[in-house]
Amino acid sequence: MRLPRFFEKKRGERRTGSQVWASVGEAAFYATLLLAGLVFGGLLVSGVAVPEWRINHDFLPARGVVLGKGLQRRSVADPPGVVHTTWAPIVRLRFPVEGAMRDVWSQPLTTAVTPDRETAIARLQSLPSIGAETPCWYDPDAPEIVVLKRGYNWSMWLLTLLLPGALVAFGGSGLLRAVRAWGKSEEHRAVAAGLPEKLAPMGQSPAEAPGFPGVPACDNLVNSPGTILSYRLPIESPESWALLGFGLFALVWNAVLVVLAVGAGLDLMGGRIDWLLFGLIVPFAMVGIGAVVLFIRGLVVATSVGPTQVEVSDHPLHPGRAYEVLVAQGGSGMLRTLELSFEVEEQATFRQGTDTRTERVVVWSQPIKQWRDVELSPASRFEAETMVRLPDRAMHSFHSEHNVVSWRFVVRGEPDRWPPFCRVFPVVVFPAASASPALPSVIRKAAR
Amino acid sequence: MTRGSDRVRSQPQVDVLFDHADRRYQPRDHLAVRYEISGLGQDQVRAVEHSVAWYTEGKGEEDLGVHHFQRITDEALIPPATMVGSFATDLPASPLSYEGVIVKVRWCVRVRIFLAAGRDFVSEHVFDVGMIPPAQRLAGRTAADAEA
Structure with missing residues (x-):
């Protein structure tokens, strides 16, 4: 018999052997959660839901006469040695059951139970007076169980079923995921990803551009028309x-x-x-x-700096093509410098102990244009147009669950009286293969 | 013929032949692969899977995208009846192979052999899609933040 392998070589040619044991461990973990949820839920259903449902459906109505009032005392040692006492007001009723009269103490209302005896005595006043006739409902199987009130306590149901419900949902979806992945290779699991995988607690892959796996969709970047060029880019400051x-x-x-x-x-x-x-x-x-x-x-x-706006003549961008870019800066005062650059940033998300950390690195930066001594006026904003050309062999935008390669325009300003500012405008670059031969792609709005 | 890594002890060996000897492809190119399995010894094979996939390497957690996948369980098509196999697929438009600083994207062909004893053996053969030059870290432009 071979012992399980817990550590394996990651790349190249290798035997793998720990997947089954990993699946066993994962399935056992989720099965435990599911079982705990079912047992906990079962106890709550049998202890809270079923009695309340029976009172509303099985108990028979009757009219009883109040013979007396009293307090029900219940003492529970929890933890052992520490006794907790609760009090509840109840009444003694006389009511007919199949032709015979029965004298029975009523069941206390759950909402009337209190640890304070004086409060319970005060609540006795809200019960029917001695000698008065009052409607009641009794258990046909055990007529000594009688209640003065029916109905459902929905807030208590919600609270008592919330935790077991969460345990059942989390454990069930995890167990389903583990069972579906049982004995499957990581490639098989990747192509067979279904609902349980989509409900996985870890992050999700972002929306992809149709026909371009790994390239983020740019729907949210092209839904705002520009004032001069085609698209106004959203800011990510x-x-x-x-x-x-x-x-x-x-x-x-x-x-x-x-x-x-x-x-x-x-x-x-x-x-x-x-x-x-x-x-x-x-x-x-x-x-x-x-x-x-x-x-x-x-x-x-x-x-005080005022809003910055960047517009682009086309979107998404393609390597090897040229685009017009408009920079507009509002506000008032003097900017010593205003600079537009084009950057590529890599972003990696990884686990470090119990933390999830994200590291970002700028791997390519191209200064496009710099303006000096820009005088801003509230009456008219600063506007300047320039051209940007993407390298022929530029990496496209890439976005998977934990790794990102993103392109963005960056506007950096140095106000005369204030600290420097930096404003980021993300764009999406598609792979070169999707583009037609490298030609300037300058599309101006007809209204210009 | 382009070969995978060196044989390790008595492990099976998978020799893979790409239709492009330099293993360089362009997006949407046709990729054809022929593979030969050897060194199985007494091991019985339950199934063979072959796939074309991309994965990420670097500082972040590994992400995997499978473009082509096929699992073969027909005894006539797996060892010992036949020791060779082939498959072909049209590559997608993206992602392109990328040698970044903390993010790398690699394409590979994987042949996975499921042995009757319960273990499996996988052979991975990297190839390139596109011709993106390697990225370089720019000085003073790093940031890290804890998210959770």
Whole structure:
């Protein structure tokens, strides 16, 4: 008998042997989750759903007379040695069952159960008075079980079925995926990807351009017409994300600071001074003020520079072709430099321990044009057109689940009074084979 | 004939012959492959799979795209009845082979032999689609961020 192989050579010629064991482990994991969900769900259904359903469908109606009121006490030792007691108001009823009268204590309402005895006594007032006649429903199989109210508690159903439902869905889809992959090679699994694979918890491949595997679709990049050229490109501003990050950090940090400061203030008002707390608040306050200053500065910079717009004469782009590009910069003030460049960035997503990390590297950058001493005016924006030609043997845009090669126009500016800014405009480049012979592809809007 | 890696111990060996001796193809080219299996010894074969696929290499997790796949279980078409096989396919327009800095895209032909003992043996033969020059890292243009 051969022992399982857990590590195998990855490339070239090799035997593989760990797939079956990996499949066994994966299937066992998901089967355990599925089983836990089914058992947990079964317990909840039998303990909550079935009794409630029986009350609403099987219990027989009757009219009973209230003979007395009382509290039902229930004590549970959980954990052992620690006793929890709950109280619930109930009534003693006399009602007819098949011609004979029965005296029975009613079942407590689940919503009336409380750990506080005084509250339970107060709730006795809401029950029918002694001597009054009230509708009730009893179990025909066990007439000693009688209730004063029927109906469904939907919120409790939702809460009790949420966790087992999630376990069943996650475990079931995982088990189905493991069973479908059983004994199959990775190539076979790749071509047979069905619904369970699409429901996999890990990331999904992005939408592809029809007929071009691995090339991202550019539908979202061509749905905005330009003012002068054919397409206005959407902006992908790294500064905006940094600003959002600063804002969230400042908010959370200062919320913690306020909590600490309130505690310290209450201590001070009570005549006590906690020096440790005060010592902690001082550096916290400095960081908090710094975060607010950075956020406000970023906000002012982002809003003071004015919007940048890039338009292109055709899209998607093809290697070897030339395109017209329009750069427009709004706002006011002076820009020492405004620069347009064309870049290729690689992006790889990988796991590092429990983290998923993304690394980006710019592997090609071509400065297209630089303008100096650009005077911006609120009345009319700065506009300039230029040409860009893609290399004949340029890599096309590529996007798989964990790896990306992306093309983008980058506009970098250096305002006179503010820090430099950088704005990114992604484009999609198709493979050269799809393009016709290299000719300038300059398409202007007829309305120009 | 273009051969795969060197034989390892008594492993099976798969010799693959591409119709382009330099293993260079253009997008949408016709790819024809002939392969020969040897060195099986006493191992019984349950099935043979051959595929044309691209995969990513580099810093990121590996992604795989299968363009052509065929599983052969007919005993008359697998060893020991016959030790040779062939298949052909038209390559797609993309992705092109790419030697990036942290992202690489490679095309390959894989022949996978499923042995009766339960294990399988795979032979991989890389070829190029397109003629994209290798990329180079530009100084000072790297960024990494934790996502989860």
